[in-house]
Amino acid sequence: MSADLKRAAAARAVDLVQDGMRLGIGTGSTAAQFVELLGARVRSGLSVVGVPTSEATHRAAAAAGIPLTTLDETPELDLTVDGADEIDGSLRLIKGGGGALLREKIVAAASRRMVVIADGSKQVATLGRFPLPIEVVPFGLGATRRAIAAALTRTGCAGELTLRTGRDFAPFRTDGAHLILDAHLGRIPDPDALAAALAAVPGVVEHGLFLGLCTGAILAAEEAGAIRLLTLGAV
Numbered sequence: 001m002s003a004d005l006k007r008a009a010a011a012r013a014v015d016l017v018q019d020g021m022r023l024g025i026g027t028g029s030t031a032a033q034f035v036e037l038l039g040a041r042v043r044s045g046l047s048v049v050g051v052p053t054s055e056a057t058h059r060a061a062a063a064a065g066i067p068l069t070t071l072d073e074t075p076e077l078d079l080t081v082d083g084a085d086e087i088d089g090s091l092r093l094i095k096g097g098g099g100a101l102l103r104e105k106i107v108a109a110a111s112r113r114m115v116v117i118a119d120g121s122k123q124v125a126t127l128g129r130f131p132l133p134i135e136v137v138p139f140g141l142g143a144t145r146r147a148i149a150a151a152l153t154r155t156g157c158a159g160e161l162t163l164r165t166g167r168d169f170a171p172f173r174t175d176g177a178h179l180i181l182d183a184h185l186g187r188i189p190d191p192d193a194l195a196a197a198l199a200a201v202p203g204v205v206e207h208g209l210f211l212g213l214c215t216g217a218i219l220a221a222e223e224a225g226a227i228r229l230l231t232l233g234a235v
Contacts, residue, residue: 005119005220008227010034012218013081013117024107026082027054027100039064054100080111085130096133096208108213120221128188133208134181144203151197159185
């Protein structure tokens with residue numbers, strides 16, 4: 001049913017797209033549904049241009065026939081549609097499970113609106129159940145890791161930091177050739193304080209806390225055998 005929920009949320013988001021829009025196109029399994037449905041509308045005559053948030057999304061969007069651009073060519077976007085690993089009632093997010101958090105955050109910040117699409121299980125009362133991705137440069141990894149651990153402690157967080165690996169057990173590399181440390185925290189009592197502390201650590205490129213960027217969300221849940229769409233914020 002999860003795939004049906006993701007597709008239902010994506011279909012509602014496609015309805016938000018208007019002719020002539022400049023779109024940020026997210027990364028992940030739910031965003032992939034959006035790409036597929038958006039491509040069908042483009043092939044039916046919808047005129048849009050998109051900025052993909054990862055190389056994987058670039059390939060999928062190009063294959064779907066969606067015209068693409070870059071933030072250098074189109075630095076201001078009307079709408080970004082992306083998934084999330086967690087979302088709370090204040091529209092704060094954890095993102096980066098797919099490893100595209102840096103580009104996702106750059107694109108979201110360049111957009112007038114960011115709408116998250118997800119299944120209802122991604123809504124939480126307190127962020128932190130999903131491991132927080134922290135993107136770091138390879139140089140000085142040990143020192144950076146120690147500094148991140150200290151920042152976690154100062155902001156009331158506790159948990160293990162693990163280096164993300166790929167299918168071959170080699171360190172996972174982002175599209176920018178960086179590494180990712182996943183912080184298994186359980187809960188984040190003060191996301192704003194943690195975001196500020198992580199941003200101050202030399203070697204940290206970006207973190208997966210998306211604060212003040214999401215303007216609305218479309219969540220799909222199963223209820224009595226049917227799919228119900230819940231909206232948060234302004235969509």
